Amino acid sequence: MSVQIAPISTSLPTFLSSKNYSKVLVLVDEQTNKYCLPKIQSLLPSQFVKVLIKSGESQKNLDTCIKIWDVMTRHNLDRHALMINLGGGVIGDMGGFCASTYKRGIDFIQVPTTLLAQVDASVGGKLGIDFQGLKNHLGVFQLPKAVLIDPAFIDTLSEKEKRSGFAEVIKHCMIRDVEKWNEVRLIDWQDNNFSSLVAHSVAIKQAVVEEDPKEAGIRKILNWGHTLGHAVETFLLNQGKRKILHGEAVAVGMITEAFIAHQRDLISLEELEEIEVYLFATYGKVHIDESEIGEIIALTLQDKKNLGGEVRFSLLTGIGDCGYDIPVSKAEMKKALQYYIG
Amino acid sequence: MSVQIAPISTSLPTFLSSKNYSKVLVLVDEQTNKYCLPKIQSLLPSQFVKVLIKSGESQKNLDTCIKIWDVMTRHNLDRHALMINLGGGVIGDMGGFCASTYKRGIDFIQVPTTLLAQVDASVGGKLGIDFQGLKNHLGVFQLPKAVLIDPAFIDTLSEKEKRSGFAEVIKHCMIRDVEKWNEVRLIDWQDNNFSSLVAHSVAIKQAVVEEDPKEAGIRKILNWGHTLGHAVETFLLNQGKRKILHGEAVAVGMITEAFIAHQRDLISLEELEEIEVYLFATYGKVHIDESEIGEIIALTLQDKKNLGGEVRFSLLTGIGDCGYDIPVSKAEMKKALQYYIG
Structure with a gap:
């Protein structure tokens, strides 16, 4: 797994041009949709699919996964598609879990936008969701294709x-x-x-x-x-x-x-x-x-x-x-x- | 992955005695509960947990997984527990998926009881469930600790x-x-x-x-x-x-x-x-x-x-x-x- 600490404006285009993905999906929450997606939108293929979920740990559950899997299915994502998880730990853990279980696993990368996710959740391949109020009770170990850390995202945080x-x-x-x-x-x-x-x-x-x-x-x-x-x-x-x-x-x-x-x-x-x-x-x-x-x-x-x-x-x-x-x-x-x- | 073609009365005790599992859970459907579990019950630890689900491909979905994960949680299964999938492809694919995603993965073994599962589903680590009517749309690749094939189970089939x-x-x-x-x-x-x-x-x-x-x-x-x-x-x-x-x-x-x-x-x-x-x-x-x-x-x-x-x-x-x-x-x-x- 490659972890890169660099401006996203250079690391993301380099990653995308090294592969040939059939489609790119970006998972965001209300926060990162507003404050972070604008910073990377121009770096993405024009036809990218956006999945927007509500913010917060309380969303990190099977119901939200079902929504994500549903969008992936409706857009006919095949096994050669890429999922970009743009957000904090909830987005990274849950997005990675959805990617790892969709058609038995498609590629995903983590673009952590919180300090917490940059120093912890995005590295190490622990993915998962809460179940019956128990934290990360369901999940898998699966390494992302890359972790792209841009410390500039920290400035978007409270x-x-x-x-x-x-x-x-x-x-x-x-x-x-x-x-x-x-x-x-x-x-x-x-x-x-x-x-x-x-x-x-x-x-x-x-x-x-x-x-x-x-x-x-x-x-x-x-x-x-x-x-x-x-x-x-x-x-x-x-x-x-x-x-x-x-x-x-x-x-x-x-x-x-x-x-x-x-x-x-x-x-x-x-x-x-x-x-x-x-x-x-x-x-x-x-x-x-x-x-x-x-x-x-x-x-x-x-x-x-x-x-x-x-x-x-x-x-x-x-x-x-x-x-x-x-x-x-x-x-x-x-x-x-x-x-x-x- | 070890695949053994042998009477279950020898292969299962050998496997269990080689490990030290904290708990053993057996997943069965109506068919295997009636015709197959009696053949292995005496080989299991006396405190084993049974999860019984309805038979058939139409059960191979998230709703049934939720029931299985719920039983695992209520019995406080830890990461050192074992799941035995006793049944056909539905039991093996879905049970393996539940085991592989519970607390990011616990050990499981496949005991295929149908000809179909013996010659196909149980070997190779493809696990999963149907989603929105699409076959095996969600799942992971994960090898079982063992596949114990007893051709005598074929006699229980129509x-x-x-x-x-x-x-x-x-x-x-x-x-x-x-x-x-x-x-x-x-x-x-x-x-x-x-x-x-x-x-x-x-x-x-x-x-x-x-x-x-x-x-x-x-x-x-x-x-x-x-x-x-x-x-x-x-x-x-x-x-x-x-x-x-x-x-x-x-x-x-x-x-x-x-x-x-x-x-x-x-x-x-x-x-x-x-x-x-x-x-x-x-x-x-x-x-x-x-x-x-x-x-x-x-x-x-x-x-x-x-x-x-x-x-x-x-x-x-x-x-x-x-x-x-x-x-x-x-x-x-x-x-x-x-x-x-x-």
Whole structure:
């Protein structure tokens, strides 16, 4: 898989001219239709097919897939067609899933337009949709033909969305690069050079994914902060108006999972505090009620890293270092969430 | 992928004891629940989960997948679970698709119980479901962990079903083994040694699939008889009560596509007649009205071998030899269907 960090005005024409696709379909949501498609429209074949879906994680389900597959079918897309996923993680994950299952798979490329998708979702071939409120419960592993990352798209984002994506940048530092973490944590998050951070995160993610594409082992460290993070995200998504962004949930996950690591003497109190102070300062505190802890813990039972009835975490073993396949008890999770609530 | 032709009472326990699955789920339909599950029940872990669906091609759709994914979710199946698909092509294709997309893929094995599934669907990793009446329109390529073929299951079939599966046996002879064809065509189809025919067909299919797993080239010859065959099958399926079995449709496809090959001087008149006489004697003639030809031809536009607007066939270039990626015009298809109608 080729990941290119370059202006889309050069990377996309180069990619398209290297192939001979029978048709090109572009998947966009309301946001990217308005702010991003105009930037690439002139680079596409004039007869391209547009599929426009509503924005948001709540669209990432089978009903929306059915709409996408329907458009593909009505336009008689054959196996030699290309799908371009222009958007954030929802567009990339769901579009990639639809492309990978249409006629047993057609080519697709990811053009991630959010910081979150650029540093995380677009790289590594995890595709999927939510099912019965469970995140990415249905999906496949399938690499896109290319990932075309243009950091200029980050400028189309709101501060909130940019901050959400930034959580994955922090995660990559925390599991693999303590030096970078020591640079980043000393400045206000907004003062970073985002182009350089995108390249840094993509390099870490690519290295890990290449080592273990199907997540049999080491790739699980990329899931640090995501076991409790996903559970909190799913729980609040199902509460309607309390929905939070992915990175905000991952920040909760990183704090609570750092706490568990500290309780097991895997990281020191100083390290826990360093993480916690920075993340609370950057993300604030998500309101969770003590009475909701049980339901959140129950959701971790659906985590994909589990084995049998056992919930398995990736846990820091120091900043810049992460272990995986570590069984964690419900009591430990409860204590960590109580600690977070304060 | 390991394909084993052996009594299920030895092959299944050997497979299960070689792995350490967290849970085992068995997918059956009304038929295999009644006639086949009793033969393997004692070989399974006592806590196995059963998913029972209705029989028939009309069940091979997203609605049924949702039911299957729902049971998998409710039983908290993790990534280390196994799905056993006990049944014909519908069970194998759809069960394999559900397993391959649940949590981005869990292990599954195929235990084909029909002749059709034993000689065709279970081997080669093509999985999928119908969508908007289009056959196998959604799916993935994914190899099962094992294919356990027990020819004794053939005895549970009706004559009609057995004959349907036999069409794929004929197809394998016709595209790759003229000597076998010259043996088979001289005796009544029911007088064959089916265990030996299953082994013969599986060997041909495996060899072709290994050469070209994703159907970029030579694998397309396995689709001989299926371009018009699928179109006829889909057309009649959508007519409700005129539904025919897959092999019956493939017989129509083999006759009409042999006619096209003859028209192009790829096979002789003697060869066409040899094929036609045998297939009409074995399968009879499916009633198609002249006025329906247009709709049938329109359905070939959705064939997965197509490129752009062009419908591409695999065509015999002699008995025992087959070409592929051959564009065929609507006029040629019309003439072939008119020839079939007679």
